[in-house]
Amino acid sequence: MMVRYCGLLNTNNEPVPLKSIEVELEVRDHVATVVSILNYENKEDKPLEAVFVFPLPGDAAVCHFSAQIGQTQIVAEVKEKQKAREEYDDALSSGQQAFLFEESEQSPDIFTLSVGSLPPGESASVRLEYVTELAVQADDGLRFCLPAVLNPRYEPQGSEGAGVQVTSVPASLVPYSLSFSVRVSSPRPISKVESCCSLEPLQYVNTEQTQATVKLAAGHKFDRDVELLIYYRDAHKPTAVVEAGQVSAKPGSLMGDPVLMLSLYPDFPQSVMSSLTSRGEFILLLDRSGSMGCPMSNGKRQETRIASARDTLLLLLKSLPMGCYFNIYSFGSSFEHIFPKSVEYSEKNLEDALKKVEAMQANLGGTEILKPLTHILSQTCISNQPRQVFVFTDGEVSNTKEVIDLVKKNSGSHRCFSFGIGEGASSALINGLAKEGGGHAQFITGADRMQPKVMQSLRFALQPAVVDISVTWDLPTGVSVTVLSPPITALFQGQRSLIYAQLTGQSSEAAEGSVMVKYSLAGHLSQNQLHFSLKPPEDNGLTVHRLGARTLIRSLETEEKEHRGQQDGGVKEKVVQLSLQSGVSSSSTAFIAVNKGNGEPIRGPLVRRPVPTPALMQRQACNLRAKKSCAMAARPKVKSGSVFTDINMKLKSMSRQKSTPDGMRASKEQVEMSLDMCDSTFSIQAQSKQPPRDPLMQLVSLQKASGCWLLDPALAAAVGKTSEEVENTKPSAVNQEVWATILALIWLHGFEMDAKPEWELLAMKAVSWLRAQNVPSEGVEAGNTLLGCHVQKDAMGL
Structure with missing residues (x-):
């Protein structure tokens, strides 16, 4: 498939229409509600269709989509995807304004927004709302990430899937601005909010410091992910939140009944934690694609991702216990392993492995992770040595769901710990590997050091596996429970586990219920009990309901894929019905909004305009290296991304134009400065000399x-x-x-x-x-x- 590259100007030197993005984030305890407003303006003399491709968290529940054109407000409906597409196409062919918002079929963290038939001179404002859980980091901070960069999504050789076309330009030339504000509230005091980007001072709303606001500092260029870390006091306290159902929904339905969200923080006995296991087969899988040659951050510290990964593997290998087994795999367009099969941890084997690790470079081309994982998981397990797989990658792949399905299929024989390196690593891939592999996910971005996060995961891996996990409900007569979450397969000391459940019926006897979670750890039986109210106050946000619906939708989608090709097609129907009922997006549905307006069709041919996403200069240089490596390694196809030389051509073409789309002149000095930035960045990447080891x-x-x-x-x-x-x-x-x-x-x-x-x-x-x-x-x-x-x-x- 040919990828269309486009800078600030398209091939006809016409501007793209997205002018600004406004984001409002509301965090309640560990759940985030995100409202994004995208403002468009058509400055052309003809009607157009704008297409904007962007990432969202892989487990996000998109629950609202609306548009305003002039004084007209249109609220989108969730419909079966094919019907929504047909309605969108019909509207455009009739000259009507229409909006289509849909999830990629290859990965749940990529969405496409199509803005259709925007008349000349007209403005449109699109409002998108989603809810998502915030992951707990190694230092107990809750992480929220607003991605700025949609990385090139690598398509393995022979893949036939339709990729997402992405237009990338240097971040400094992205023609739209970003404003970002945050409100935080929690039952526990908020100790601090940190970010990789400049923030205005945190403002407490009350004396208890349980509510606060913060904003992104003015002048942010959206040249990196906006990452927030939110810290509470007493962060590890278990909670049970019950949310009342929607008044207008039918009792007995998911949206009509109360929904419960349990947050569990297991507390293992100190006697067990003080004697970590010395057994295990540790398999380390390292990404060596071209982009791993990029610096870890945009700051002065120019350590590359591959160099940081080498140091991390050194630390990890030195920390393994005597008596275990290990092996190291690395991959790009092909994969390699240090030993034919896992070997016993000894001084000689450790020295042999470290020599190979020290020589590893980011020189294996693309990001084909499925083949090495298939090979690893097909190996016969070693008796009494539980398999632990550590995956390090900075990439995104087009076959995310296939990779995650493989890990889930083999989850009975291993645990998977995943690490997303650098801005833009696929949250769906990293979180999916850990969730389906019964492990833990970590993201290393900005100035983060990789080592402490990896060592925390190693501590988890050294913890004995929790077995015989059971969840028992104690409810009064007349009240029943339907668990929406898949069964818990992994518990780690200090880490949160979530359970969503629907509560049906009413009781005149009691206003409280409880749940008991029991599990066995190294022969010790442990249990945690939580009580919750059966008469919750009415809630207008329905946040817990939507997250519960999203959890159930994801489980059903997995089940539907497992039964694909069989006679039973009822699972997909359940997904569609649940999506329609809850108003939450799925892979089988889409949001569609059509402005019937005053019935006057829009005249003139419709012009399609892809909206560019920002691409870091460092990323572009790495992409060129990855592209060259790919060409040497059987030329696999890259579906989307930005090409360094292509950007040079775009910048040079700008110097010949009289003005930019905003009417601002691109001076010769500006263009030369941009070209110098590109060249200097590439020369930094090309240097093989690393800073001295600390x-x-x-x-x-x-x-x-x-x-x-x-x-x-x-x-x-x-x-x-x-x-x-x-x-x-x-x-x-x-x-x-x-x-x-x-x-x-x-x-x-x-x-x-x-x-x-x-x-x-x-x-x-x-x-x-x-x-x-x-x-x-x-x-x-x-x-x-x-x-x-x-x-x-x-x-x-x-």
Whole structure:
């Protein structure tokens, strides 16, 4: 399929119509309601159709779509997708104004908005509303992301699916502005709100600090994702929220009955948590596509994604317990593995793996993740070694649903932990892998360090698997429950699990119900009980209902795909009916709005205008590299994206134009500056020289598989001393390896406490090794004296 590339101007030098985007975010506890208003203006002398492709969270429930043209307000209806498309086409052929909003069939996080038959000189305002759950991050922050970049969606070789066409331009040239405001409310005080973008100061609305507002600072260029992290006090408190049904809906229906949302934070016994398992088969799958050569962030720190991933793999491998098995796969247009099959964790195997990791570059072309996952999951499992798959990728693929279905199909034999690297990584892919694989998802964006988030997931992976999970309801006579969520397959210490349920019927006996969640962990039976009201106050937002409907729709869509080709076509009908009833989008429905107006058809041929999405200059340079790599690797097709040289041509063509679409002249200096930015960015990407490894990673690289360090010049340099200083201060009763290991542990506790989440697991392994050596007390005292620290033995775990 030929991809149409277009800059600020189209091939006829005519402007695109999107002028501004306004976003209002309301966060209630850990649920977000997002209202986006897209303002269009047709400055051309002919009617046109504008097409805007953009990402939303993969689990978002789109629940409202409306448009205003002049003084006329049109509210869209949810209809079966084919009917909606036919109605849209009929409206355009009749010269009427129409709007169509639909989800991509390849991935639930890509949507297309078509604005049809906008007359010359006319303005239109489109309002889109969706609700979504906010994920809990490693530091207990709730993460919301407003994506600015729709990355190129890689299509594997031989794929026949219809891709989404995306128009990309440099972010500085995107012809529309963004305003973004946030309201936060919670039963618990709000401690802070942080962002990768500049924010105005947080304003508390009440003295309890349970309500607050914040805005994006003026001048934001929308050249990066807008990511918010919201922090509450007592974030791990379980909650049960019951939302009253819609008054106008029929009792007994999903929207007519109350819906319950349970937020569970399991609390595992300390005795279990203090003895993490030493078993497991750890398979690390690393993306080595061309875009992994991009810098981690737009700041001064120019570490590339692949370099950060190499350091992360080093830290991860050093933190694995003795007795486990491991292997490392990497992929692009093809895939490689370090060992033919998983090997036992030993010093020799670890050294062999690290040599291969150190040589890894972002040079394998596209992003074909399905083939290596298929190979990994087809391997015979090792007895008594639970398989844990860690997936690292910055990409988006056109076969997202196929990849997630594969992980779900094999979820009984493994857990999957996923990591989205950089802005624009597909939320549907990253969250879907973890959700269906019974693991945990992490996103690493902006100035985030990858290492602490990956180490948190390793702690989860080392936790014993929770089994025999059961949910028992205690409800009065006359009230029944229908669980809308799929069964819980994974529980981790400190992480939230959500359950949605519909409550049908009424009781005159009691106004309260309860639910008990039981599970078994390493032979210990645990349980959590929550009470909830059966007489909730009326709620005008229906947020919980829509999230519950979205959860059920996703489950039914998966079931429908599993039964596709069989006689039973009733599942798709259920999806459509539920979507129509709840007003929540699905892959089988679409929002359609037609303005019948005064009956006067719009005259003239309809011109289609794709609206450009912003593309980072760094991303464009990486795309060129990825494209070259792909060409060398059997030339797989890339369905959408931006091409660096094409942007150069667009910018050069701008220098020959008298004005930009907004009537602003693009001076020769501006164009040359943009070209210089492109060239300098590419030269930065082309440099193979990496910044020197930081002292922490240098020390980590020297640790042995058993947990100890060797006494040599490299160890002395890592702790900031000479070989003579280290050797001359060693107590005679302490052997060399014990002395080196004590020094390493003291240095970590004395100089790197801020990074403790990164090195804690490998330090635990070192402490276990030391305990077996009967460490003399004078060793710790001498180490403190040499390094100028005051670290106590008990602080180190000795």
